[in-house]
Amino acid sequence: MDVDGDSSSKGEEEKRNAMVVILVGAPGSGKSTFCDHVMRVSTRPWVRICQDTIGNGKAGTKTQCLTSAAAALKDCKSVFIDRCNLDREQRADFVKLGNGQVDVHAVVLDLPAKLCISRSVKRVGHEGKLQGGKAAAVVNRMLQKKELPKLSEGFSRITFCQSESDVQAAVSTYRALGPQDTLPSGSFGGQKNPDAKVQLGIMKFLKKVDSPVNEVSKIDSLKDSVTNDVTKENDSSSMGQEDIRVIADEEVKRGEDLALGSLEGTSSLENIPTLAFPSISTADFQFDLQKAADIIVEKVLEFVTKHGNARLVLVDLSSGSKILSLVRAKAGEKNIDSGKFLTFVGDITRLYSEGGLRCNVIANAANWRLKPGGGGVNAAIFGAAGPSLETATMERAGSLAPGKSVAVPLPSTSPLFCREGVTHVIHVLGPNMNPKRPNFLNNDYIKGGEVLREAYSSLFEGFASIVRSQETLNKEPKEKIGSIHLEAPVDFKRSHMNQFSTADQKVKREGVYESEGNKKCKGFHEEQESKTTGAGDRSDDAENEKNNGSSSKDWGFWAQALYRIAINPEKSKSDVMEISDEIVVLNDAYPKAKRHILVLARYEGLDRLADVRKENLQLLRTMHDVGLKWAGKYLSEDNTLIFRLGYHSAPSMRQFHLHVISQDFDSRHMKNKKHWNSFTTAFFRDSEDVIEEINKFGQATIKDEYSLLKMELRCHRCRSAHPNIQRLKSHIGKCRFPFPPSLLQNGRLVVATDEDGTNQ
DNA sequence: GTTCTAGAAC
DNA sequence: GTTCTAGAAC
Incomplete structure (x- = not known):
């Protein structure tokens, strides 16, 4: 200074x-x-x-x-x-x-x-x-x-x-x-x-x-990724699927508009080769965060000074990530070019689809056997990449020593390739400071530091060599990182993570679960009644990281009440109001508003929104229509009611169900922050939006429950903040503020209509 | 999902 | 002292 x-x-x-x-x-x-x-x-x-x-x-x-x-x-x-x-x-x-x-x-x-x-x-x-x-x-x-x-x-x-x-x-x-x-x-x-x-x-x-979570849909997230990242041209090498190309082309157009029209100049050069990597050894291997952050910054600096045309992104799933903030601070001190290195909060297996960040190479914090499973990043990456990654990995190496890495080209059939544009996964094994894991270093941070440095060197070298080979392929040296200032080290704080706890990632359900497909319940109610779905198939792997490879959620007995009703609605003691082959309609046992009903899907294997796929579109429409029908009935009895139809991002109760709930939230059962936020934040996914997303993308965006449900209490109409649920309830009893514009679109709110069929 | 309750906040 | 929250048990 x-x-x-x-x-x-x-x-x-x-x-x-x-x-x-x-x-x-x-x-x-x-x-x-x-x-x-x-x-x-x-x-x-x-x-x-x-x-x-x-x-x-x-x-x-x-x-x-x-x-x-x-x-x-x-x-x-x-x-x-x-x-x-x-x-x-x-x-x-x-x-x-x-x-x-x-x-x-x-x-x-x-x-x-x-x-x-x-x-x-x-x-x-x-x-x-x-x-x-x-x-x-x-x-x-x-x-x-x-x-x-x-x-x-x-x-x-x-x-x-x-x-x-x-x-x-x-x-x-x-x-x-x-x-x-x-x-x-x-x-x-x-x-x-x-x-x-x-x-x-x-x-x-x-x-x-x-940290906050953006209340934007997946479509919106693509839009606003454009405002931050101006796409110059589509990188055909990293794109495999037509629909992604279409989206990318749209981005290009909007991006150009934007570049012409405004100073929103935080353009990031999307086409530059990018490696996304998790912090190595700091999770389950318990490496000291400070020491790790120093090493990351040291190695990143080494890389960025040597390689002009490549970008590194440190990724962490949790928004309050200590390692990210440590690294960010240290990178700032060293004035590392923010265009070449940034930090990013998000799911490393969904950086493009959910974060709008294109990374052609991702690093995996692997275990020494290079096997799927365990927890954390390893399970997530193997889960998201599909079985072809394991095969491709085994072709390259059977195991990995601490400090070493191995780069594996992803088969073009892998969802990570098609959806995310990832061409390579580099497996890295870092030093281990956890006595319960193999190669325990017993707090020897001299050795540990060496190994961690070696791991990052090896990772970055592997990345550089991929970049070189891709450049040769393209026969066209990439444009050097330009003079436009880049946004970063920015922590986008985007979290659309599904089924992840803050510390651990679980394998996606479809990954390992012995799928029975989405059979209809019809006809096999009795045999299902006795079937338990509790523990799932835990396959503990001692040397793997915490959190076993179990893919199915452990639904406790209490959480399976709806499932039991879906299977056997006739015998249910709840007030079931409608039964068909596809659905069951019943009053919520603890209604959170004057009117609050559930439309249950009667499909085996459809436990929650995350399980819904394109083949369930017709079911979604049926549930929506049934919900509308009941809302209409209630509206004819009381035309002051306003209804919203939607799904919880991460429901507590097993069996896919649609909430049809009046927006008065006038109920003694509306008791706490979780209740409130589950119906009034982005955690609540409007039925219409879900249908649209399933149609377009084949799956629905699941919002991160861990932050949304803890958000401060705000009126769903005027958005004013309130210190506790009691005060909030007394406010919403009086608030007549118009609903936010977002809710007034796309049929998200259902209101009474007069005889002409117009809204009142 | 709810209920219960310790202890924090007021 | 009372209110409120958050975590555990169910």
């Missing part, structure tokens, strides 16, 4: 290096504290422009702020714009202060509403005078208007903070800036979809770094 106290002689230069940092955040989000923490130790001259105090210690006007900010800049000082700046219009004039001469940054303090409210309520004598009971209403109202900043507004850098630790990281970044320093351009901190107004879970924000 170049610290220079002699400002007079360097005035011009300093002016060039001054910057405008626009804080964006609700009252109570910690904007002033942020400025204080930076300014207290910074060697750069800062001026804080605070609208709450600018009028001689009292609140002033926006114009006053603009004038003072301009004066400070003229004086070669960097400025913090400390006001809410929650919408684009409010920010625009401050962005213009940069005048193309100085960098304009945004720091977004996007903390949970509840936290902002409680801070606002508690604060005494705060400059903004926002105290007491009105704070909640004010914060809520302001958050409704919230438009997260985009680079296209004219910011050169945006930092999104969604937790206390994000804020800490941003403070450190800014306080470390000397008078001459600049920061890399781009969008940082993981808000992939700037329009998502999703917040962190309320209660846990201090205990763990939770």
Whole structure:
């Protein structure tokens, strides 16, 4: 860092290096504290422009702020714009202060509403005078208007903070800036979809770094991947299937539009060869995270300096991933080119289909026998790649020593190849610090470090050699990574993971399960009655990582009540209202609204949404129609009701079932956050959308239950936040705000119609 | 899925 | 002291 106290002689230069940092955040989000923490130790001259105090210690006007900010800049000082700046219009004039001469940054303090409210309520004598009971209403109202900043507004850098630790990281970044320093351009901190107004879970924000999940459908995710990644051309070598090509072509078109039309310049060069790799040895092999992060960054740096035309992506499934944040921080310190290395939260087997990130090579944290199973990444990759990967692997090697890797070309029949565009899997075996696993190093981190370095070297070399061979094939040297600034190390915080716990991945059901196909129940009710489906076929493999290869979910006895009814509806004690060959309709035993019924599928093997495939389309339509019929019946009795039809992403009860539920949520059984969020977040998958997705993609997007169900409590109509379920319930009893636009589309809400058949 | 309950939050 | 949450048991 170049610290220079002699400002007079360097005035011009300093002016060039001054910057405008626009804080964006609700009252109570910690904007002033942020400025204080930076300014207290910074060697750069800062001026804080605070609208709450600018009028001689009292609140002033926006114009006053603009004038003072301009004066400070003229004086070669960097400025913090400390006001809410929650919408684009409010920010625009401050962005213009940069005048193309100085960098304009945004720091977004996007903390949970509840936290902002409680801070606002508690604060005494705060400059903004926002105290007491009105704070909640004010914060809520302001958050409704919230438009997260985009680079296209004219910011050169945006930092999104969604937790206390994000804020800490941003403070450190800014306080470390000397008078001459600049920061890399781009969008940082993981808000992939700037329009998502999703917040962190309320209660846990201090205990763990939770992350939001975008409430977008798979189709939307493809769209917004375009806004971040401009596709230049389709890489025919990595695409095998017609429908993927179609999607890719659409991306190209939109991408071009975008490149012409806006500054959304966080383009990532999709065609550059990309290796996605998990952190080796830090999960089940219990390698120290700090030490591992150092080694990752060291090896990545080595690679990126040597290879211009390739990109590395460190992937982790869990959004609060410690290793990702450690690596991100260290990579930032080393100024690793963000176009060549990024971190990504998501399922390594679904990077393209669910994350919009194209990776032609993925690394597998393998076991020494190179066998499927175990848990974690290994099980996921073998599961997703299908049996052909095992065959192809065995052709190359029978086992692997720690520190070594083996690259295996994926057969073009593998779903990973067709769907994700992955051409190679590189198996890597890292050092093991877990006494229960083979080759235990007994805390010998000297040896461990060596082996881990060797593992990454071997992995990256394997990748480089694939890149070389593909370049030769294409006979056309790829364009060097361009001058357009790239977004990263960005943590996209995208998690569409199905059936994964935060720590472990389970093999996809269809992978190992001794499938009986989707036989109809009809005709074999009795034989099924006695059949247990509990434990599944656990095949523990001692040297494999934790979590056995069991593919079927362990449904407890209580969780099989619906299954028993589907098989034997006549004998059921529940109030079954309709029975056909295909479906059973019954009242939910614990209705979460005035009207809440279930339409059960009577198909053996269809336990949940994740099991549904294209061959079940007709069933989906039947269930939807039956649901509509019953909703219509209830609407004819009470035309004030509004219904929504949909599926839980990860149901607790076995047997595929459709919820038909009125949107009053007026029920004594609506008791907790999980109940609420399961019907009012993206966890609830609208029936119409599911049908569309199954039709287009052959399977439905499953939303990540672990974060969605813990989200803070928000009104499903006006989106206001509430501290607990009781307060929420008293609010929804009164709230008559129109439903959000997304729900008003695509027939997601079912309302009463008058005689003409028009909506009332 | 619900119920029960310890203990955290208020 | 009361309310509320989250985890375990069922």
